[in-house]
Amino acid sequence: MEFKFEGRAKLITQVLMAVGLIALVGGYLTDHSDHHQRWWANLLVNGFFYFSISLAALFFYALQYATESAWSVVIKRFLEAMFGYMPYGAAVIVMVLLAGQLDLHHLYHWMDTSLYHEFMTVEGGVTTYVDKEVTGAVVNPNYDHIIAGKKGYFSGWFFWLRTIIYLTTFLGFAMLFRKWSLQEDKAPNLDLHYKIFRRSALFLVFFAVFSSTLSWDWLMSIDPHWFSTLYGWYLFSGMWVAMIIFTHVTILWLRTQGYFQEISNSHMHDLGKWMFAISMLWSYLFFSQFMLIWYSNIPEEVTYYVSRVFTDYKVPFILMFLINFVVPFLVLISRDTKRNPKFILPVAFLIFVGHFADVYLLVIPGTMFNHNVFGFFEVGLFLGFLGLFVNRTLSTLSKAPLIAKNHPMLEESKELHY
Amino acid sequence: MKKVFHVMYDDDEKLLVAARELVSKGIHVNEVYSPFPIHGIDPVIGIKRTRLAIASFMYAMTGLSLAVFFMWYTMISDWPMNIGGKPSFSFLENLPAFIPVSFEFSVFCAAHGMVITYLLRNGTLPGMPATNPDPRTTDDKFVMEITTDTNSMNAQDLESEIKKTDVFELSIKDVKES
Numbered sequence: 058m059e060f061k062f063e064g065r066a067k068l069i070t071q072v073l074m075a076v077g078l079i080a081l082v083g084g085y086l087t088d089h090s091d092h093h094q095r096w097w098a099n100l101l102v103n104g105f106f107y108f109s110i111s112l113a114a115l116f117f118y119a120l121q122y123a124t125e126s127a128w129s130v131v132i133k134r135f136l137e138a139m140f141g142y143m144p145y146g147a148a149v150i151v152m153v154l155l156a157g158q159l160d161l162h163h164l165y166h167w168m169d170t171s172l173y174h175e176f177m178t179v180e181g182g183v184t185t186y187v188d189k190e191v192t193g194a195v196v197n198p199n200y201d202h203i204i205a206g207k208k209g210y211f212s213g214w215f216f217w218l219r220t221i222i223y224l225t226t227f228l229g230f231a232m233l234f235r236k237w238s239l240q241e242d243k244a245p246n247l248d249l250h251y252k253i254f255r256r257s258a259l260f261l262v263f264f265a266v267f268s269s270t271l272s273w274d275w276l277m278s279i280d281p282h283w284f285s286t287l288y289g290w291y292l293f294s295g296m297w298v299a300m301i302i303f304t305h306v307t308i309l310w311l312r313t314q315g316y317f318q319e320i321s322n323s324h325m326h327d328l329g330k331w332m333f334a335i336s337m338l339w340s341y342l343f344f345s346q347f348m349l350i351w352y353s354n355i356p357e358e359v360t361y362y363v364s365r366v367f368t369d370y371k372v373p374f375i376l377m378f379l380i381n382f383v384v385p386f387l388v389l390i391s392r393d394t395k396r397n398p399k400f401i402l403p404v405a406f407l408i409f410v411g412h413f414a415d416v417y418l419l420v421i422p423g424t425m426f427n428h429n430v431f432g433f434f435e436v437g438l439f440l441g442f443l444g445l446f447v448n449r450t451l452s453t454l455s456k457a458p459l460i461a462k463n464h465p466m467l468e469e470s471k472e473l474h475y
Numbered sequence: 476m477k478k479v480f481h482v483m484y485d486d487d488e489k490l491l492v493a494a495r496e497l498v499s500k501g502i503h504v505n506e507v508y509s510p511f512p513i514h515g516i517d518p519v520i521g522i523k524r525t526r527l528a529i530a531s532f533m534y535a536m537t538g539l540s541l542a543v544f545f546m547w548y549t550m551i552s553d554w555p556m557n558i559g560g561k562p563s564f565s566f567l568e569n570l571p572a573f574i575p576v577s578f579e580f581s582v583f584c585a586a587h588g589m590v591i592t593y594l595l596r597n598g599t600l601p602g603m604p605a606t607n608p609d610p611r612t613t614d615d616k617f618v619m620e621i622t623t624d625t626n627s628m629n630a631q632d633l634e635s636e637i638k639k640t641d642v643f644e645l646s647i648k649d650v651k652e653s
Contacts, residue, residue, distance in 0.1 A: 348571045352561065474515050 060316050062455040070448035077441010084434035090425070097162035098424040099435055101153045103442040105275060106416045108146025109296035110303055110446065114139035115231050116264050117300060122257035128327055130470035131319045133461050134454065135304060135311075137238060140231040141453025142446050147224045150275065154220060158213065164424050167211045167281040172201040203282050203357075211281075216274060223271050230260045238461060245463040268293045276416075279423040283361045287346040292419075294342050298335040299412045302405045305332060307450070309398050319460055322396050323473045329395030333385055336408065340382035365418060369427045374418050381411040413439060477624040477652050481608045482637050483616050483644040487513045490617040493640035494519050497621070500636060502628065506620040508612040531589045538584025542577045608646075616643065624652060 088096045118136040121129040129136075157165045166172075174186035176194040187194050204211070237253050240246070269289025277288045285291075305328045311317045347366075350358045365374040384404055394400035421429055461467065484490040491513060494504055504520040507513065516522075547566050550556045555564045562569035594600045612618050621637065623630055630647075637645060 344571070344574065348574070351571055354560070 058316065058459050059457075060311070060451070060455045060459055062451045066451065067448070070444045070451070073440050073444025074448060075441075075444075076437050077444060080434050080437025080441055084438065087434070090428075092162045094162055094164070094424060095430060095434075097153060097156060097164055098420055099438050100149060101164060101275075102413075102417050102420045103438050104146060104149030104153055105420075106299070106413055107142060107442050107446045108150055109292070109416075110300045111139045111141075111143040111146055111231075112227060112268075113293075113296040113300035114304075115143070115227060115234075116261070116268070117297070118234060119230070119257035119260040119264070122254050123261055125254065125466075127466040127469040128324065128473050130464050130466050131317070131324060131460060132304065132308065132328075133238070133464065134457060134459050135308060135317075137235050137457070138450045138454035139300070139303075140235055142449040143228060143231055145445060145449060147228065151220070151224070154217075154275070158217075164420075165278055165281075167204050167207070167278055169199070171197065171199040173205045173208050175200045175205070207281065211278070219270060219274055223267050226263050226267065230256070230263075239457055241463050242458065242461060243463075245465070247465060250465055276419050279420060280361055282357060285346055285350070285358075285361075287342060291339070291342045291346055294335060294339040295412050295415050298332065298339050299409060301328060301331045301335055302409045302412075303446075304328060305401065306405050306409075307447070309402070317459055319471055321471075321473065325398075325401075326392075326396045327473070329389060329401055332401075332405070332408075333389040333395065336381060336385035336389070339412075340378075340386075343378060343382070364422045364426075369429070370418060370422050373414060377411055377414040377418060381408050381415065384408060384411075476649050477622055478630045478633075479623075479648045479650050480619075480621040480633065480637060481646045481648070482619045482621065482640075482642055483609065483611070483646075484619070484641065485616060485643040487511075487617055489641045489643075490619060491516060491519065493642075494619060496640055497636060502621060502633065502636060503625045504619055505622055505625060508607045508609070508618040508620070510613055510615065510617075513617070527589060527593060530592050531585045534588030535581040535585035537588075538581040539577055541584070542580035543573070546573050546576060622650075 084099070085093060085096050088094075090096075114136045118133070118140075120126075121133070121136075153162075153164070156162055157168050160168075163169070171184075171186075174197050176189050176191070177184055177186045177197045178191060178193045178195070179185075180193075186197065209215070233256065234253060237249055241249050272289045272292040273284075276292065277284065305325065308317060308320060308328070309325065312320060347362065350362055351366075353359075364370055384407055388394055388400055388404050417435075464470075482493070484493065487509065490507065490509075494507070494516065497504060498519055498521075507516055507520060509516075517524075550562050551564060551566050557563055561572055566573070598606060607613065607618070608620065609616065609618055621633060623633065626633060628636070634645075634647070
C-alpha cells in the first residue's frame with residue numbers, strides 16, 4: 058500500500074511552513090539585537106533540533122539492522138522517510154556556520170581571529186598580530202588564553218573539514234540505505250540484506266565518534282571556555298528520544314488514516330518502551346553531567362550551570378528537566394499506558410516540546426546571555442520547521458510502498474506478540 | 476474422586492497450540508509446568524496479570540524512604556556535616572548529592588524484594604519441596620494439568636479431546652478430593 062500525501066495533512070504542513078516563513082522574515086526585520094544575534098541563534102536551535110531527529114532516525118535504522126531486529130521491520134519505511142529532511146537540516150546548519158565565519162553573527166565567539174594572538178602592534182590604525190620580540194609590541198586586549206589553547210581544534214580549515222566529513226557521511230549513508238532498501242523491493246535479495254547489515258555496523262562506528270564531535274563543534278563551542286565530556290552522549294540521547302516521539306505520534310496518526318495496518322498495538326507498545334527508556338537515559342545523562350559539575354564546583358565548569366540553574370534561565374531550565382523526566386517516568390512506567398494513545402499522546406506532545414526546549418537552552422544562554430527575548434518569532438520558527446520536517450517526511454514516505462515486502466524478517470515482525 | 480490428567484508435550488509451541496485448541500472447546504487448564512516461561516501462554520489459559528510490579532514499587536518506595544531518612548539523620552540532623560560546602564546543613568539545597576544513594580538503595584530494595592517475593596510465591600525457595608508432577612519439566616518437557624473437578628466434561632470426553640492434540644505422553648491419576 059502506498060501512502061498518498063495530499064489533502065488536509067499537506068495543507069496543514071504548508072500553512073505551518075508559511076507561518077515559519079513569516080516568522081523568519083518578520084523576525085529578521087524586528088530583531089534589533091547586535092548582528093541579529095537572536096535570529097541566528099534561533100535558526101541554529103531549529104536547524105539543529107530537526108536535523109538531529111533525522112540523524113537519530115538514521116542511527117536507529119542502522120541499529121535495527123546491525124542488531125538484526127525483527128520487530129522494527131514494519132516501521133523501517135517510516136525511519137527512511139525521516140532521512141528525507143536531512144539535506145534541508147544540513148543546509149540550515151551550514152548556513153548558520155558559514156554566516157558565523159563571514160562575521161554576520163557572533164554565536165561562536167571562537168570564530169573571532171583576534172582572540173588567538175597574545176601581542177600586536179598598532180600603526181596608523183592598522184592592527185598587526187606579532188611575536189613578543191617585535192619592537193613596539195603591546196599586549197592584545199582581546200587575547201583569550203583558554204581559547205588560544207584550543208587553537209588547533211578550532212582552526213578554520215579543520216573545523217570545516219570536520220563539518221563536511223560529518224554531513225557527507227550522514228547524507229551518503231542515508232542515500233545508500235534508501236537506495237538499497239528500494240532495490241530490495243524489486244526482488245528478494247539476501248546478499249543485499251547482509252550488505253545493509255554490514256554497512257549499518259560500519260555506520261554505527263562513524264556515528265559513535267561523529268555524534269560526540271559534532272555536538273562539540275556545533276553546540277558546545279558556543280561556550281568555548283567550558284567543556285563536558287558527557288555533552289555528546291547527552292545530545293545523542295536527546296535527539297534519539299525526540300525521534301522516537303515523532304515516530305510514535307506520526308504512526309498513530311497514519312494508522313487512524315488506514316495506513317500501516319501491519320503495525321499492531323504491540324509495535325506501538327515497543328515504541329512506547331523506547332520512549333520511556335530513552336527518556337530515562339536522557340535524564341540519567343542530564344543528571345550525571347549536572348551533579349558532577351555542581352558538586353565539584355570548579356569555577357570554569359560551574360559557570361555553565363550558574364546561568365541555567367541559578368540565575369537568568371532557572372525557571373525554563375528546571376521546568377524543562379522536570380517535564381522531560383518526571384512526566385514520562387510517572388505516566389509511561391505502566392504497561393497499559395504505553396499501549397493507550399490517550400496517555401501516550403499528551404506525554405509525547407509535552408516532551409517533544411520539552412526536548413526542543415532542551416536544545417533551545419543549550420544554545421540561547423551562551424548566545425543571548427541575560428537579554429534574551431521569547432516571543433512570536435520563536436514559536437513561529439518552531440512551527441515552521443515542524444511543518445517543513447513533517448512535509449519532507451511524509452513526502453518521502455509517499456514515494457515508496459509503506460512495507461518493505463521483501464525484507465527477510467517481515468513475517469516475524471508482523472507476528473510480534475509484545 | 477477426581478481424575479488428574481498430566482499431558483506432556485515435547486515442544487513449547489506444541490503445548491501452546493494444544494492449549495489454544497482445548498480452551499476453545501471450553502476446557503479449563505489448571506496449570507502449565509515448563510522449564511522456561513512460554514511466550515504468550517498466560518492469556519490463553521487465563522492466568523491473571525502478575526502483581527509483582529506493584530510489590531516492586533512498594534519495595535522501591537521503602538528503600539527510598541529508608542535511604543532518605545538515613546542520610547538526613549546522619550548528615551543533617553544528628554551530626555551535621557559540611558564537606559567543602561556540601562551538605563550545608565540543608566537536605567533540600569543539597570538534594571543532587573543524595574540522589575545517587577537514594578536511587579541505588581531503591582533499586583537494591585526493589586530487586587531483592589522482588590526476587591524473594593517471587594521465590595516465596597512460587598514455593599521455590601532453596602530447600603522447598605518440588606511441586607511439579609514430573610522431573611522432566613525442569614529439563615526439556617512441558618506438562619499441562621487438567622482435572623475433572625474444574626471441568627464440566629466427563630473423563631472420557633476430556634481424554635479423547637486431549638488425545639486429539641500432539642501429545643508426547645499422557646498420565647491419568649485418580650486423586651481423592653480433599
